[in-house]
Amino acid sequence: MRYSSVDNFTVQELMAVFLARQLKDGDHLQVGVALPVPEAAVRLAHIMHGPNMELIFLGARMNVHQLEQLPLPEFGWDNRVVRWAESYSDRGHRFDQVKDWYRRVFFIGGVQVDRFGNTNLIGIGNDHQRLDFRGPGSVGTATLTAHVGRYYIVLNNHTPRLLVEKCDFISAFGWGDGGPDARKRLGIPGGGPQLCITPLCVMDFAEDTKCMRLMSVHPGVTVDDVKDATGFPLEISDKLTTTKIPSLEELTILRSRVDPHGSLRS
Amino acid sequence: MERQSVLATEDEVVNWIEDGMTIAIGEPAPMAMVRHIIRNRISGLTIIGSGIALDYLIAGGCVSKVISYYAGGGFGVAVAPSFRHAAQTGELEVWECDEGVLTSGLEATAKGLPFLPWRGGVGTSLPEVNKDLRVMEDPINGEILLAVPAIHIDVALLHASKADVYGNVQHQGGPGWIDLFLRRAANRVAVQVEKIIPNEEVRSDAWATTISNADAVIRAPYGAHPFYSRGHYVQDKKHLKLYVDAATLAVTGEQTYIEEYFRRHVYQTTSHIMYLEVIGITRLLSLHEY
Numbered sequence: 001m002r003y004s005s006v007d008n009f010t011v012q013e014l015m016a017v018f019l020a021r022q023l024k025d026g027d028h029l030q031v032g033v034a035l036p037v038p039e040a041a042v043r044l045a046h047i048m049h050g051p052n053m054e055l056i057f058l059g060a061r062m063n064v065h066q067l068e069q070l071p072l073p074e075f076g077w078d079n080r081v082v083r084w085a086e087s088y089s090d091r092g093h094r095f096d097q098v099k100d101w102y103r104r105v106f107f108i109g110g111v112q113v114d115r116f117g118n119t120n121l122i123g124i125g126n127d128h129q130r131l132d133f134r135g136p137g138s139v140g141t142a143t144l145t146a147h148v149g150r151y152y153i154v155l156n157n158h159t160p161r162l163l164v165e166k167c168d169f170i171s172a173f174g175w176g177d178g179g180p181d182a183r184k185r186l187g188i189p190g191g192g193p194q195l196c197i198t199p200l201c202v203m204d205f206a207e208d209t210k211c212m213r214l215m216s217v218h219p220g221v222t223v224d225d226v227k228d229a230t231g232f233p234l235e236i237s238d239k240l241t242t243t244k245i246p247s248l249e250e251l252t253i254l255r256s257r258v259d260p261h262g263s264l265r266s
Numbered sequence: 267m268e269r270q271s272v273l274a275t276e277d278e279v280v281n282w283i284e285d286g287m288t289i290a291i292g293e294p295a296p297m298a299m300v301r302h303i304i305r306n307r308i309s310g311l312t313i314i315g316s317g318i319a320l321d322y323l324i325a326g327g328c329v330s331k332v333i334s335y336y337a338g339g340g341f342g343v344a345v346a347p348s349f350r351h352a353a354q355t356g357e358l359e360v361w362e363c364d365e366g367v368l369t370s371g372l373e374a375t376a377k378g379l380p381f382l383p384w385r386g387g388v389g390t391s392l393p394e395v396n397k398d399l400r401v402m403e404d405p406i407n408g409e410i411l412l413a414v415p416a417i418h419i420d421v422a423l424l425h426a427s428k429a430d431v432y433g434n435v436q437h438q439g440g441p442g443w444i445d446l447f448l449r450r451a452a453n454r455v456a457v458q459v460e461k462i463i464p465n466e467e468v469r470s471d472a473w474a475t476t477i478s479n480a481d482a483v484i485r486a487p488y489g490a491h492p493f494y495s496r497g498h499y500v501q502d503k504k505h506l507k508l509y510v511d512a513a514t515l516a517v518t519g520e521q522t523y524i525e526e527y528f529r530r531h532v533y534q535t536t537s538h539i540m541y542l543e544v545i546g547i548t549r550l551l552s553l554h555e556y
Contacts, residue, residue, distance in 0.1 A: 143387070
């Protein structure tokens, strides 16, 4: 349901609400550091429709559905987010139960993302020993993206330098060189990237080619805006729509219970 | 004969460390020992570590190679400044991996194996940019996997909540990130703790003991400052910003601020307790967890 009174929200709020709607009750949601949109999205989904979700932050596993507020942390590595943990996934045996990660949902960014959803956190340049831009490193993404049931690429920018034809280095394998069996051919069990969400639009991956395909543009954004900001020829879905705006209820819960300090509004 | 205490000073532990060794830095960061390594001007180290703690050692001139899955900066800096600069100029060798690859190499060492297979990283550039990782065909089912060689550690330096003098360590709020992997792969492990507790307290809850037989226990209250220590304090954002800003300026050629930072916090102090005096009790007590 749309409320005409909701017309004043930021693009990050729009992205968080859109992402929250993709998450299903029972999902195990793992969010890394410095990803405020997914951090807000998992909390919003947990409150609104996910009483059986598990939130995994900084190695701590929690279900906090009953809490009045699930505020975003003040800063990355704010250890206080683990205060409601029921257990720790890093108690000396991280990665020991990857066979069950099909229940997990993961979120990833990158310094480059290519048309097949491969992502790069290593750096930009030709020579690995002398990179033009040294990235932060792969964190746990090579392993997580190989095994989780599905994952979402979430970007803070949408530029031709970020969304490129081919990554200089790949730290997380998405759909490789394309095709629905790209992962299966390498024996990679996880379900792969599902969507790429940016400040301009949402893209999915075409069923036959696994090329990134424009699925919806955010309100006020044109298809040409997206094409101009993308470093590869973008397929356009024949079901292209405008991204649905947040409902009054979603925005109210987001602002009052998840993001009271306005991290997504600054 | 009496049971031997492993209570040690920063000096005793730093004497284990020689130029060129492989040293692991845990998380929460054992910053008292990190500062003591810089203070003693040890160099040529291979560091297994992450984030800004790793950056300190690089800025301090101690590191020639890093084994790291993550060197993020935080505070508006996506990549730790000294790490970024040293890696871009070729001064620093980066052994590229992710957490799953790294822990596989550490477990190989712990289990006395030459390598362990791992799936994460198949299809990525990791085996191209890190020649130690080999793409292999599994002899059972013919699957494509990475062979991760055993990663050896001379000394692992960790920070925890409490320990008795016999090296029984108990973390509050769970052990650090991959600390138990580091411990299992290390030849020697030294653990800084917020508090020394009686052996009776350890035995009252033996299941809470996360590390036994540590080779050294160092009493270091606020020893992870300016980072967090679970159950004790949060990170000191103001202080970290001071470091990140100084290190960021240093890589643009303006060395004054990082030199002043290290002079004041590392070289002009001789011990962790002196460092705490420089930081001051008002600041330290403001970092309570809740």
